Amino acid sequence: MNNNEDFRKTLYEAIRFAKVGLVTLEKTLFSAVKKINVITTSIGEYINSDEFKESIRNILREGEEAGEDVKRFKEVIIAMGYPPSDNMDMRLIRKIGKVILEHDADYLKKIIDDIMLEFHTPDRITEIKLEWEHYIFLKDRLPLLRQALNAHNLGMYAITIPSLLSQMEGIIIDGFELKKKVKGYEFECLVKVLFNHDDVNPKKEIQNDQEEIFDFDRLICEFYLKFLLAPFEHGQQEVSRESRHAILHGGARPITYDHEHISLKMIIMMDNIIYKVSLLTADKKEKAKLKLIELQQNKKKEKKEKK
Incomplete structure (x- = not known):
């Protein structure tokens, strides 16, 4: 008899523990969903904002400018007697690409030498x-x-x-x-x-x-x-x-x-x-x-x- 009572008591405690655990889990999930909804709403509002749209335009514009800088770099780098490299820093490539627009060919070789050595x-x-x-x-x-x-x-x-x-x-x-x-x-x-x-x-x-x-x-x-x-x-x-x-x-x-x-x-x-x-x-x-x-x-x- 005592064994049966002990068993029922243990079973009851286990069920109660499980219920408490489920309630806690439910609360956690509910809290997480609320936070996700808030974040999603915030993201949605930001995506629809002028600030976000302007950021995207800036990224696209920067990408186009980077492409143009690389094209100019490729057009000139061999003529200046340098090999390009896959390991070359994009900042260096873009700097040379921009320099090409700013200087005459007569001065370009020395300027590129200086930029390469400086980097x-x-x-x-x-x-x-x-x-x-x-x-x-x-x-x-x-x-x-x-x-x-x-x-x-x-x-x-x-x-x-x-x-x-x-x-x-x-x-x-x-x-x-x-x-x-x-x-x-x-x-x-x-x-x-x-x-x-x-x-x-x-x-x-x-x-x-x-x-x-x-x-x-x-x-x-x-x-x-x-x-x-x-x-x-x-x-x-x-x-x-x-x-x-x-x-x-x-x-x-x-x-x-x-x-x-x-x-x-x-x-x-x-x-x-x-x-x-x-x-x-x-x-x-x-x-x-x-x-x-x-x-x-x-x-x-x-x-x-x-x-």
């Missing part, structure tokens, strides 16, 4: 160096890359430039997992595949394509091909100050390229290469190998036709 402080260069540390595929190259960026921060640009140039080709070829001698025309093909420029029509109109506006791959590739792979001959009077061949083969005197802004160009270009190599997929590597085979076949065919 890429020693702290920013150190940040880039630390970012490179995270890439496992750079493990065996990091000692030289670290020292090259340290040299830049110390003003030893004649060391930074050839050091970085000496590694770019190797990083790209390793990225595509090639174990062979790579000829010049083959390497150019790899650069185009790396920067998604192999199937792109350079004359394509991109002004109204929002995705293309913020895509720098084509320009980065053009910088590499135009400046870094510029040909030279020993004894040539004027040699490109960014030419990999001229610098590494001793055709360019250090006095011609021992400058901070040229060293910065090499750092930006190396940063582009490292980032793109880190994104290489098995499909893209296979695509590059097939393109090289096609190139070799075309070269053999051309030789036969000449005979």
Whole structure:
């Protein structure tokens, strides 16, 4: 009997506890719903307000202006001898885009040099160096890359430039997992595949394509091909100050390229290469190998036709 009474008592307490819990939960839910209704009403009122509509107009206007700044930046940056970068701060891009409207072409190059150097402080260069540390595929190259960026921060640009140039080709070829001698025309093909420029029509109109506006791959590739792979001959009077061949083969005197802004160009270009190599997929590597085979076949065919 006592057991039955104890059981009923326990059951009653459990039911009461459950009821109290349900009431508490109900109150909490009711309170939450009330708050949501208040918030929703406030949001609704704000959305319908002139203030909100003006904010949206400002955002759209800012977006359009940003797009125009980027277009101007893209139009001029290669002519000024700089590679653009996916890692470049939008504030820097927009600042250069606006400067183009304010100054004549004669003064523009020096102004852009000053802006780029002002932005890429020693702290920013150190940040880039630390970012490179995270890439496992750079493990065996990091000692030289670290020292090259340290040299830049110390003003030893004649060391930074050839050091970085000496590694770019190797990083790209390793990225595509090639174990062979790579000829010049083959390497150019790899650069185009790396920067998604192999199937792109350079004359394509991109002004109204929002995705293309913020895509720098084509320009980065053009910088590499135009400046870094510029040909030279020993004894040539004027040699490109960014030419990999001229610098590494001793055709360019250090006095011609021992400058901070040229060293910065090499750092930006190396940063582009490292980032793109880190994104290489098995499909893209296979695509590059097939393109090289096609190139070799075309070269053999051309030789036969000449005979």
